[in-house]
Structures are given as C-alpha cells and as structure tokens.
Amino acid sequence: MSLLVTGSILTAQENIAVTTKVKAEAMVRRATAQTYDQNLAIGTPIQDRDWIRTGENGFGVLVFLDDKSQLKIQSGSEVEILGSADRQAAAISKQLMMQNGKVKAEIASQGERRFSIITPTSVASVKGTVFWMIVDPVEGDRIFVRDGQVLLVNSGSGDSVLVGEDETGSSTPDGQVGTSSTGTIRGTVQEYAAGQALRMTDVNRVSGTLPAGLTGAGPLTVSLTDLTAVEDGAPSPGEQVEVTGQVLSDGEFQASVIGPAGENNLLEIEFENPDGERKTLEVEY
Numbered sequence: 552m553s554l555l556v557t558g559s560i561l562t563a564q565e566n567i568a569v570t571t572k573v574k575a576e577a578m579v580r581r582a583t584a585q586t587y588d589q590n591l592a593i594g595t596p597i598q599d600r601d602w603i604r605t606g607e608n609g610f611g612v613l614v615f616l617d618d619k620s621q622l623k624i625q626s627g628s629e630v631e632i633l634g635s636a637d638r639q640a641a642a643i644s645k646q647l648m649m650q651n652g653k654v655k656a657e658i659a660s661q662g663e664r665r666f667s668i669i670t671p672t673s674v675a676s677v678k679g680t681v682f683w684m685i686v687d688p689v690e691g692d693r694i695f696v697r698d699g700q701v702l703l704v705n706s707g708s709g710d711s712v713l714v715g716e717d718e719t720g721s722s723t724p725d726g727q728v729g730t731s732s733t734g735t736i737r738g739t740v741q742e743y744a745a746g747q748a749l750r751m752t753d754v755n756r757v758s759g760t761l762p763a764g765l766t767g768a769g770p771l772t773v774s775l776t777d778l779t780a781v782e783d784g785a786p787s788p789g790e791q792v793e794v795t796g797q798v799l800s801d802g803e804f805q806a807s808v809i810g811p812a813g814e815n816n817l818l819e820i821e822f823e824n825p826d827g828e829r830k831t832l833e834v835e836y
Contacts, residue, residue: 556799558716558731559615561822565592565598566596566597566598566616567597567598567599567615567616567632567636567643567645568596568597568613568614568615568622568632568634569594569595569596569597569613569614569616570591570592570593570594570595570597570611570612570613570614571593571612571613571614571621572610572612573591573592573593573595573610573611573612574595574609574610574611574783574784575605575606575608575610575626576606576607576608576609576726577590577591577603577605577606577609577610577611577624578590578591578593578603578604579595579597579601579602579603579687580602580603580604581596581598581600581601582598582599582600582601584806585814586701587602587604590773591603591611594670596634596656596830597613597632598630598632599632599633599634599635600630600631600633601631601632601686602629602630602631603624603630604628604629604630604633605624605625605626605627605628605629605631605652606626606627607626607627608626608784609626609627610623610624610625610626610782610783610784610821611623611624612624613632615634615643615645616643617641617642617643617709617752618642618643618659618660618661619659619770620645620656620657620658620659620666620834621655621656622647622654622655622656622657622658623656623657623782624652624654625652625653625654625655625780625782626652626653626781627651627652627653628649628650628651628652628653628654629649629650629651629652630647630648630649630650630652630654631648632647633635633645633646633647633648634646637653640767641812642661644663644664644666645658645661645664645666645793645809646665646666646667646668646669646689647665647666647667647668647669648668648670649668649669649670649684649686649689650670650671650686650688651688652685652686653683653684653685653686653780653808654668654683654684655681655683655734655780655782655808655810656668656677656680656681656683656684657681657682657683658677658678658679658680658681659679660678660679661678662678663681664678665677665678666678666679668684670684670686670692671686671688671706671724672686672691672692672705672722672723672724673691673692673703673704673705673706673722674703674706674708674834675692675701675702675703675704675720676701676702676704677700677701677702678699679699680696680697680698680699680700680701681696681697681698681699682694682695682696682697682698682699682701682714683695683697683780683795683807683808685778685780685807687778689724690723690778691721691722691723691724692718692721692722692723692832693720693721693722693778693807694714694719694721694722695707695718695719695733695795695807695808696714696715696716696717696718696719696720697716697717697735697758697795698716699712699716699820700713700714700716701713701720702714703720703722703724703728704722704726704728705723705727707724707725707726708726708727708728710726710727710728711728712728712729712730714730715730716762717732717733717734717735717758717759718730718731718732719731719732719733719797719807731797732759732760732797733759733795733797733807734756734757734758734759734760734795734796734797734798735756735757735758735759735764735793735794735795736751736754736755736756736757736761736765736766736771736793736794737754737755737756737757737791737792737793737794737812738751738752738753738754738755738771738791738792739752739753739789739790739791739792740786740787740788740789740790740791740792741770741788742788743785743786743787743788744775745775745781745785746775746776746777746779747774747775748771748772748773748774748775748793749773749775749794749806749809750770750771750772750773750784751770751771751773751792751794752768752769752770752771753768754766754767754771757793761798761804762798762802764802765798765804772805773794773796773804773805773806774804774806775803775805775806776805777827779806779807779808779809780807780808781808781809781810782808782809782810782811783810783811784810786811790811791811791812792809792810792811792812793810793811794806794808794809794810794811795807795808795810795813796808
C-alpha cells in the first residue's frame with residue numbers, strides 16, 4: 552500500500568507523524584481547532600499539538616516520520632501528540648499527553664532524547680522500548696513493558712520505579728508506585744467475551760516466568776477485566792493472539808493486554824517537498 556504526503560518531514564508546524572491504520576470511530580482535532588471535526592483516516596498527517604480521540608470500537612495507528620516509532624491508540628482513548636523538530640539531528644522530540652485510555656508504544660532508540668507519556672497521575676519516559684500504557688482517571692496508571700525499560704514517576708509524590716522487561720508498573724492517584732512480574736503467552740482463540748473471559752487452545756509461552764500448567768493443547772481460560780486492553784478489536788475464534796498478563800494468588804491467569812500474533816503489513820509513504828523532491832519511508836504495522 553502506498554501514500555503520498557506533501558510537505559517536509561522536519562519542518563516546524565508541519566507533519567511529524569502519519570496514520571497507517573484506522574478502525575471505526577476515530578477523530579482528530581487540530582491544534583488550532585476547538586472541536587473534533589475531522590475523521591481520522593489512513594494517511595492523515597499529524598502535527599504538533601494535534602489531538603486524537605477514539606470511540607468505543609475505534610482504533611488508530613500513527614508513525615513518526617523520523618524513525619518509524621509507532622503509537623497504537625486503542626478504543627476509548629484521548630491523546631495529544633507533541634513533537635518538535637531538531638533539524639541538526641534530523642529527529643523529532645516526541646511526547647504524548649494522555650487523559651484516559653490505552654496506548655501501545657513501539658519506540659525506536661531516541662539517542663540522547665527521551666520519549667515521554669504524561670498523564671494526570673504520572674510521567675513515563677523511555678529512550679527506546681515496547682510497552683503498553685493504560686490510563687484511568689480513578690485507578691491511576693498501569694504500564695506493561697515487553698522490551699527495554701520505562702521510568703515511571705508519580706507526579707504527586709515524586710516517587711519513581713524502573714519497569715523492566717516482562718514487568719508491570721503501577722502509579723496511583725494517592726502517590727503509590729510499584730512493580731510486579733508479567734508473562735506473555737500465545738495461542739488460538741476458542742471463545743471470547745469482552746470483560747469476562749478468553750478461552751485459548753494450543754497455548755505456548757512467549758516470555759516471562761509462567762507455571763507449566765498454563766501451556767498445552769487443552770483449553771485455557773484467561774480472566775479479563777474492564778481495563779484489559781485489546782489491540783485491533785475483539786479477537787475471533789480461530790485467530791492467533793498473544794496475551795500479556797499476571798498469575799494471581801489463586802493460580803488464575805489474568806490478561807492485561809491482548810494483541811494479534813499475525814504477520815505485519817508494509818506501508819510505503821512517499822513525501823514530496825515544495826521543490827518536487829521525493830523520499831520514500833517504508834513502515835511495518
């Protein structure tokens with residue numbers, strides 16, 4: 552799939568990212584606008600201080616134009632995208648303001664810079680990693696790290712915790728922070744009921760320390776909560792999925808995030824500046 556986006560990659564107040572996937576209700580509010588008056592679509596350019604909001608079944612993926620870092624914005628989310636161009640380094644300093652919702656971040660190495668997510672409760676900052684951020688105004692923030700490390704700082708107390716690979720970090724409105732172990736499994740969906748349970752067959756461990764009883768050909772019932780993040784919509788029977796979660800004290804496996812385990816798609820984005828010069832960026836999503 553190919554797109555043509557006009558404008559310099561690193562021009563101030565110009566494009567800093569582009570959307571590569573959109574599903575159902577997803578809207579964009581420009582920095583200069585007061586309301587969400589534009590539907591998000593594949594190829595929509597994103598600029599500094601633009602807002603994105605997804606509905607109950609909405610979903611959107613955006614890619615930063617300098618290094619292919621990706622943000623996968625899940626349903627029921629509202630975020631502000633901030634990015635300032637460093638022309639000398641040919642890079643974009645990236646930041647995300649989250650009021651609520653769920654985001655999966657796949658951040659390339661930022662060199663001396665950091666990518667940050669700022670919420671009403673916390674600040675999470677990284678130089679390069681893959682992680683999920685779940686923001687709830689009442690419960691606080693949870694972060695699930697698949698690769699790398701994330702520094703999670705509570706804005707109220709100033710307390711911080713370094714969340715590593717296969718760990719969950721938490722930050723609450725009353726100033727508490729902490730970590731716990733997580734694991735990831737892969738299997739085939741047998742049944743799925745949102746907010747209740749996921750039944751899987753042919754379960755294999757992907758990462759983390761998990762009891763041997765969680766794997767095998769027989770069905771495994773994974774419990775869900777209202778805050779469980781589901782990437783790219785509800786999974787269907789027969790679909791391969793990866794599930795990240797925790798083993799509870801009673802031995803039950805509770806899912807934090809569910810995502811597809813299929814192959815990535817390739818998107819070619821071609822940029823053209825006012826002089827007619829073109830550059831192609833290939834993005835897997």
